Amino acid sequence: MATTCLKNVLFNRRLTASSIKSSRPSYLLRPCPAAQTRWSSATTEPRQPDADGGTKGGPSTQRYIKYTSESYPGIKRDNKFGKLSKAHVKFFKDLLGAQSAVIDGVSQDATDDLEPFNSDWMRKYKGHTKLVVKPGSTDEVSKVLKYCNNNMLAVVPQGGNSGLVGGSVPVYDEIVINMSRMNSIRGFDEVSGTLVVDAGCILEIVDHFLAERNHIFPLDLGAKGSCHIGGNVATNAGGLRLLRYGSLHGNVLGIEAVLPDGTVMDDLSKLRKNNTGYDIKQLFIGGEGTIGIITGVSILCPQRSKAANVAFFGLESFDKVQEAFRAAKSQLSEILSAFELMDGQSQDLVHAVTAKKRPLEGQYPFYCLIETSGSNPDHDSEKLEKFLEHVMGEEIVSDGVLAQDETQIQSLWSWREGIPECLGHWGGVYKYDLSIPLPELYKLVEDTRERLTSVGLIGDDEKHPVVGVVGYGHMGDSNLHLNVATRRFDTEVEKKLEPFVYEWIAKRNGSISAEHGLGLAKKAFVGYSRSETMIRLMKQIKDLYDPVSRITPLLDCLMTNYTAERYHEPI
Amino acid sequence: MATTCLKNVLFNRRLTASSIKSSRPSYLLRPCPAAQTRWSSATTEPRQPDADGGTKGGPSTQRYIKYTSESYPGIKRDNKFGKLSKAHVKFFKDLLGAQSAVIDGVSQDATDDLEPFNSDWMRKYKGHTKLVVKPGSTDEVSKVLKYCNNNMLAVVPQGGNSGLVGGSVPVYDEIVINMSRMNSIRGFDEVSGTLVVDAGCILEIVDHFLAERNHIFPLDLGAKGSCHIGGNVATNAGGLRLLRYGSLHGNVLGIEAVLPDGTVMDDLSKLRKNNTGYDIKQLFIGGEGTIGIITGVSILCPQRSKAANVAFFGLESFDKVQEAFRAAKSQLSEILSAFELMDGQSQDLVHAVTAKKRPLEGQYPFYCLIETSGSNPDHDSEKLEKFLEHVMGEEIVSDGVLAQDETQIQSLWSWREGIPECLGHWGGVYKYDLSIPLPELYKLVEDTRERLTSVGLIGDDEKHPVVGVVGYGHMGDSNLHLNVATRRFDTEVEKKLEPFVYEWIAKRNGSISAEHGLGLAKKAFVGYSRSETMIRLMKQIKDLYDPVSRITPLLDCLMTNYTAERYHEPI
Known part of the structure; x- marks a missing residue:
C-alpha cells in the first residue's frame, strides 16, 4: 500500500x-x-x-406572493377572534416601549414593513397581519399573550421564519409575535456542556459562541444563519448532526415557555436527570408553537471534534x-x-x-x-x-x-x-420528505419510477412532463427525500403521485414529514402517518393548552378533510 | 516508558x-x-x-412487612372504586384463559401466592390486593382495562417490581396487572439497530439477544436480571449508559400503550424521525404507568463496543x-x-x-x-x-x-x-438521589456534613448517631448520591436533614429524584423540584388520561400535603 x-x-x-x-x-x-x-x-x-x-419547488424569484387565504380557501377566519383596534396597538406600544418593538399597520400604512413578517422565505405563504410585536423578555411575551387572551386576539409565533411548511406566518390578521429581540445567551457551563439561551438566539451565533469554548450545538442545518433556537426546538429540527448526537427530545434539558393564557411555564432545568413527574416540555419539542411560545431553552452541548x-x-x-x-x-x-x-x-x-x-x-x-x-x-x-x-x-x-x-x-x-437546486433546473419538483423503515427505504423510489414510467410520463423530450424520479437523503436516519423533477407541473403527474406516495408510506408505518413538521402544508395529510387515536390525543392536548385556539390553530385542523388536490393547487 | x-x-x-x-x-x-x-x-x-x-436503608431481612396503608395513614382508599367480586374474577379467568394468568384471592385464600405481587423487593411497601392478572397480549390488556373502567375497579401496573419508590405495588385492593407474560421480542433490524419488544421483556434477556447481534440496549442497570423494558421506559430509568447513549427520551422511537379506558395507543413507530404532531409518547416515558400501561416499546440500539x-x-x-x-x-x-x-x-x-x-x-x-x-x-x-x-x-x-x-x-x-452495601454496615442510611448543577454538586455533602457536625451528631463512638456523611454518584450525569450512614435512625438527625436537603436542592433548581422516579416515596416532595405551575400541568395530564384516577393515582397526590416527618416514619 x-x-x-x-x-x-x-x-x-x-x-x-x-x-x-x-x-x-x-x-x-x-x-x-x-x-x-x-x-x-x-x-x-x-x-x-x-x-x-420543501414541499413543491424551491424559492421563487417572482415578486408577487399569493395570499394563503386564496391558496387555501378551505381555511376560514374564525370570527370569534377580535379585530385589531388602535387601542390594542396602543397597549402593545406602551407595553413594549421601544419604537422598533411594534410594527403597526393598524393606525398607518406599513405594508412594506410588514411584508417580511407576513410571508415566508419560499414566497409560498402570505398572511394579512397588520401588527408585529417583538417582546424583549419572557415577561413581555407573557403580558402580550395574556392581553391577547383577554381580548380574543389570534396570534402566530415567529422565529427566524425559515420553516418549509408555512407554520411561522399568519394566514389572516393574526398578530405576529416575533422573537428576534430575545437573543441573549443566558449562560454556559463548560464542565457539563449545558447551555441556556433565549429562544430568539440564532443557531449560527450560538454555535460560534460554543466553538470558542470547544463545544458544538447538537444540531446543524442549512438555515443556521437565520433560524432561531426556539424555532428549532418548536419544530424538532433534524439536520446534519442527528445521526451522531440524537434528537432534540434527548438533548433539550429544559424549556421555558409561555402558555396561550400568559402563564409562564418555567421548566428550564439544567439537569441531565430529573425524574419528578411527566416530562411536559417534550410536548413543546415539535409542538410547532401551537400550545405555547418557547422563550428559553437549556440544552446539552457536546465537545467539538x-x-x-x-x-x-x-x-x-x-x-x-x-x-x-x-x-x-x-x-x-x-x-x-x-x-x-x-x-x-x-x-x-x-x-x-x-x-x-x-x-x-x-x-x-x-x-x-x-x-x-x-x-x-x-x-x-x-x-x-x-x-x-x-x-x-x-x-x-x-x-x-x-x-x-x-x-x-x-x-x-x-x-x-x-x-x-439542480432538480429544479427543468421546472417544478414534487418533493417528499419521508421516513421509511430502512430495508424498504429505496423501494418507494423504484415503485414511483415504475408507476410513472408505465404510463409514459417520464422521458427525455418535451412531450414527457417528468425528467426523472430520484431518491436521496439521510440514510443514517432512515430519512428519504423522494423528488420528482418535472418540466412543468402537471395534474396527470400529481394524480399518479398522490395519494399513491402517502398510501405507500402509510402501509409501511412511515412518516410523511420526517424532519420538517406539519405546518400548514402537511397538516391535511397527517392521517397517513398517525392513527385516528393519535390524532384525537393530539387534539386533546391542543384543547387542553389552547381551548380557544388563539395561537394559530395549525393542529386544530388535523381532522379537516383537505384533499390532496387542494393541497396541490398552485399557490 | x-x-x-x-x-x-x-x-x-x-x-x-x-x-x-x-x-x-x-x-x-x-x-x-x-x-x-x-x-x-x-x-x-x-x-x-x-x-x-433507595430512600432509606437497603433490603431488610425481616419476614414481616408493614402494610403501606399503615405506614401512610394519610392515603385513604377512595370508595368510588368498586370491591372485587367473584363475578369479576370469573370475567378475568374467562378472558385470560390460562390458569396461571389469574391469581385469585377473592374466591379462595391465596395469600402466599399473592405476596410477591403485593410487596416490593425492599420489603418496604405492601398492599392488600386479592387479584393479580397477567394479560398475554395488548388486546388482553385493553380488555382488562376496559372492564375495570366500566366497573370502576382500581388497578396498578407492575413490571419486574424492581422499583425503589414503591410505585409498582398496590396500596389497597387495586388489581395488579402484571406484564410478565408479554415477553416476546417482536423484531430487530440489524441495519438501523431498531428493536421492538413487548413491555414485559426482561432487560438482561433483551441485552443478550442484542449481544448476539453485536448491539447493546442503550440502558443498563443493576436490576437488569428482573426489570422489564416497559418498567424501564415507564420510569425513565437512568443507569450506567446514560452518559454515553443519552436518555430514553432520545432513544425510544415508539410506544404502544393502553389508556385507562382501554384505548390502544399505537405509537410504535420504528422511525428515527417523525415530525407529525405532538410527541405524545414522551408523556409515557417517566409517566410511571399513571396514564396508561406500556405494552410495547421500539427503541434505537447502538452497536456494541x-x-x-x-x-x-x-x-x-x-x-x-x-x-x-x-x-x-x-x-x-x-x-x-x-x-x-x-x-x-x-x-x-x-x-x-x-x-x-x-x-x-x-x-x-x-x-x-x-x-x-x-x-x-x-x-x-x-x-x-x-x-x-x-x-x-x-x-x-x-x-x-x-x-x-x-x-x-x-x-x-x-x-x-x-x-x-458498606454504608449500611452500622445500621440505617439516609439516602438521597439528587441532580445538582455540576459546579455545586459536592457542596451539598459539605454543607450537610458541617450541619450535622456543628450540632455534635457525628462521631466515632456509640454516643453519636451518625457515622459519616458521604457523597458519590454519576458525575457525568450531575447525579449525586448523598448518604448519611448512621448507627440508628434518629429523629434529631432527620430533623437536621429534612427539609434542609430538599430546600437546598430547591434553591439550586436541582432534582429530588434524579433517576428513581416519584412513586409513593417521593411524590410528597415533588414541590421542591417542580413549580406549582408544572405540578398543575402534570395534574391536567393525569386528569386528561385518567379522569377517575382508576390507575393507581400516584401523581394524583402531587398536591397532597404530606409532611417530611410522616414520610420518614419507620415502615
Missing part, C-alpha cells in the same frame, strides 16, 4: 482547522475532482433552510448500501457522523446541470457520502482506512474517493447538497 | 471478551490490588435494583475533579462511557467494612472511576494514555491506576458499586 500525507484537512468544514497525517491504501490516492464551491455558500439570497427542500473525514462511494445495489451502512456503524462506530445516500439518477441530474467532473470515474446506481468526526485525527484516519479496505475488499463498495483537504470535502458534499 | 501487554480485557465486563495489547507509561504499571468479586454478583437474594439504593478500559484516580479537591471531567470529555470524548465520583469518606467506610487493600497507596479527599468503551482497543488505550499523561502531568490527578484485566476492572468498580 502506498502512503501519502493528508494535510490541512479541516476538522469541521466550516469552522476550525487541524492538520493530520496518515497513510492511505493506494486505491484511495486518486484525488477527487477540482474543488467546487458548495452550492449555497456564495449566494446572498435567503438560503434554502434545508438542502432537502478535532478531526473530520469525508469519503464518497459508488455501489451496485441498495442491498450493498445497507451492507456499507452496517459496516460503517460497526467499524466507524463512535466517529461516524454522517451517512448520506444519493441514487444514480440524482447524480446524473446534478452532472447534467453542473457539468462538473464526477467524483468517481464509473457510474453506479447508488452513491454514499460518509463523514467521520472524532477527537484524534490519526485514529479516525486509521479506522476509516480499515473500513475502506473492508468495504472495497469485500466488494460492498465498487469504487470510492476520500477527500484530502477542506476543498475536496466541500466538493464531495456538493454532490449531495447540490441535488435540490 | 515501559511497555506491557494487557490481555484478556473484557470489552464488556459482563458479556464478551476481547484481548488487547497496548503500551502504558510506567506510572501506570503498578497493578491494582487483588481481584474482588463485585459486591452483588454472588448473592442469590433479590438484587438491589440500583447500586445507589469492542474495547473497555477502567481507570481509578485520587484527587485533591472537587475543583480538580471538575478539571478531570472536563479533560476526560475533551480527550476521551467519543469513547468516554462512565465518569463516577466517590469522596474520600465513602472510600474510608468501604475500606473499614471490607478491609480490602485500597487501589491507591495514598488517601485523597476525592476519587474518580473512568471507563472508556470504543470500537478499536488500541486507539482507546492510546487516547486513555494521553489523557492520563495530561491529568497526571498537570497534577489534576494526584495518583491513579489502570485496570489491566477483567478482574481488575471488577475490583475497581467494586470501590464504587460497593459503597451502598
